[in-house]
């Protein structure tokens with residue numbers, strides 16, 4: 001028996017699709033596609049790639065980009081209920097996101113408070129958008145993640161807790177390897193199968209509530 005703690009991804013998990021891709025499609029000049037391909041083929045790191053993508057966007061479009069990102073984001077079904085469930089059960093819920101503060105915080109604001117929110121930050125003081133990286137890789141990760149999820153989990157140091165990671169993509173894989181249990185969709189689900197990681201698939205956050213409740217009922221988790 002252990003107390004659960006949850007680390008939940010944002011883009012493609014809490015929101016139905018990736019907000020950075022949506023912003024680039026709408027506002028970036030065509031060369032963004034080549035940078036995206038370099039990230040996906042791992043020719044450049046996520047930190048380098050995301051930094052380059054945002055450096056294509058002039059800061060005078062700040063309001064327009066922010067407004068678009070917030071209005072365009074569709075929240076996955078059951079998220080509100082999931083947040084309420086964790087709060088009532090007293091389960092710590094951390095959001096760990098490779099997204100950027102200017103859209104992550106406003107989109108999450110109506111679901112506050114969370115135990116913690118970790119994401120990248122932005123600087124609009126120059127001509128182009130500059131991304132800041134307050135959660136860079138520690139000495140145990142050489143992946144140049146940008147927002148390093150395993151480093152955050154190590155720093156939070158919930159050693160005796162039952163760690164649950166919720167996510168959708170390869171950017172969650174390193175965190176998933178540190179988890180006791182993973183709720184996965186899309187590419188992360190395939191990767192969990194490939195790596196033999198203890199996981200269950202999900203489509204909505206109602207599925208996540210069910211899976212966690214089951215483990216509480218059988219006494220695997222205590223809250």
Ligand code: MG
Pocket residue numbers: 009010011012013167168169171
């Ligand atoms: Mg994601």
Ligand code: ZN
Pocket residue numbers: 136137138141142143144145146147148149150151
């Ligand atoms: Zn890292």
